[in-house]
Amino acid sequence: MRKIIVFEHVSIDGYIADKHGKIDWAIRDEELTKFSQEGEETVDMYLFGRITYDMMASFWPTPMGKSVNPVFADILNKANKIVFSRTLKEATWENTEIVKHVDKEEIMKLKHKPGGNIMIFGSGILVSELAKLGLIDDYQLLVNPVVLGEGKPLFKNLPEMISLKLIRAKEFKSGVTFLHYQPK
Amino acid sequence: MRKIIVFEHVSIDGYIADKHGKIDWAIRDEELTKFSQEGEETVDMYLFGRITYDMMASFWPTPMGKSVNPVFADILNKANKIVFSRTLKEATWENTEIVKHVDKEEIMKLKHKPGGNIMIFGSGILVSELAKLGLIDDYQLLVNPVVLGEGKPLFKNLPEMISLKLIRAKEFKSGVTFLHYQPK
Numbered sequence: 001m002r003k004i005i006v007f008e009h010v011s012i013d014g015y016i017a018d019k020h021g022k023i024d025w026a027i028r029d030e031e032l033t034k035f036s037q038e039g040e041e042t043v044d045m046y047l048f049g050r051i052t053y054d055m056m057a058s059f060w061p062t063p064m065g066k067s068v069n070p071v072f073a074d075i076l077n078k079a080n081k082i083v084f085s086r087t088l089k090e091a092t093w094e095n096t097e098i099v100k101h102v103d104k105e106e107i108m109k110l111k112h113k114p115g116g117n118i119m120i121f122g123s124g125i126l127v128s129e130l131a132k133l134g135l136i137d138d139y140q141l142l143v144n145p146v147v148l149g150e151g152k153p154l155f156k157n158l159p160e161m162i163s164l165k166l167i168r169a170k171e172f173k174s175g176v177t178f179l180h181y182q183p184k
Numbered sequence: 185m186r187k188i189i190v191f192e193h194v195s196i197d198g199y200i201a202d203k204h205g206k207i208d209w210a211i212r213d214e215e216l217t218k219f220s221q222e223g224e225e226t227v228d229m230y231l232f233g234r235i236t237y238d239m240m241a242s243f244w245p246t247p248m249g250k251s252v253n254p255v256f257a258d259i260l261n262k263a264n265k266i267v268f269s270r271t272l273k274e275a276t277w278e279n280t281e282i283v284k285h286v287d288k289e290e291i292m293k294l295k296h297k298p299g300g301n302i303m304i305f306g307s308g309i310l311v312s313e314l315a316k317l318g319l320i321d322d323y324q325l326l327v328n329p330v331v332l333g334e335g336k337p338l339f340k341n342l343p344e345m346i347s348l349k350l351i352r353a354k355e356f357k358s359g360v361t362f363l364h365y366q367p368k
Contacts, residue, residue, distance in 0.1 A: 014196065128333070139196075145348045147315070148342070158334065161330055161331060165329060166360075171353045175350035177353045
């Protein structure tokens with residue numbers, strides 16, 4: 001079955017973006033870029049919340065996106081993508097489907113379809129919704145050596161705590177720590 | 185100079201207690217208890233915020249506290265302690281001084297006095313106040329393999345982000361990861 005993998009840069013205090021939505025504190029050096037790209041190898045589909053979708057869709061298809069990281073731009077542009085949004089009318093980013101809300105049955109169908117793994121970046125609200133429904137198979141967190149103090153949390157308003165199993169921890173030269181968890 | 189060391193059990197999402205103030209999700213097995221006690225060896229003073237103080241003061245001096253972890257109960261009971269509180273009239277826990285508010289000069293004087301290192305557990309508001317003033321020398325975080333979703337954050341309302349340097353990351357059998365940071 002296809003796995004749903006959450007892959008996120010987070011701060012020490014658990015935020016995926018600062019209070020202005022900025023992610024420029026996340027370290028993206030050569031070592032981490034290589035590591036992230038290796039992580040994409042099993043993936044052929046991406047899920048986004050509306051805010052992350054807007055940010056990504058306005059960057060990766062542009063000449064700027066393609067020049068910053070041509071390999072990743074190509075992977076993302078070509079992959080099938082779903083944006084979850086109640087209000088978005090049209091998705092201009094190629095290969096993107098709009099889905100109005102998270103439906104457990106539909107997500108399970110998606111996971112049972114043939115294909116590679118499914119990845120989520122950013123999209124804190126979507127991650128929290130899927131986590132609540134027990135639909136996330138893999139949490140891969142890059143803990144950046146920074147405290148933001150305020151910001152957009154990866155997890156929000158979960159009705160109960162989620163116990164995970166640590167698969168491994170890996171230290172990078174930049175001071176980022178990769179923490180890999182799966183549900184128990 | 186004496187270091188101020190923050191030593192905390194945190195959840196993956198950066199909370200030191202759940203929304204009810206509970207910390208029973210924090211793993212305290214033999215391996216972690218030994219590791220924590222080794223960390224105490226250079227320490228001879230503890231700082232607390234009011235809420236953490238109340239919790240600790242109602243446990244460690246009691247027969248229950250002394251039986252759960254006699255070594256740690258003895259260390260804590262005998263050590264000099266400061267509780268920061270505007271309202272507390274009397275500190276019944278032995279060797280405890282009440283200080284009304286955080287004053288940078290006073291904390292610097294304390295750090296320059298002869299003695300061992302100074303440790304803080306819990307006490308999120310106090311940690312945030314001291315972090316803002318650049319007074320924390322060492323962040324030692326035990327990241328527990330659990331997402332709380334809501335709770336009491338270690339860091340709150342910092343006016344600006346704090347960049348830290350990762351000293352080391354260490355994996356425990358229980359799935360806890362120790363992340364050790366210092367200011368840059």
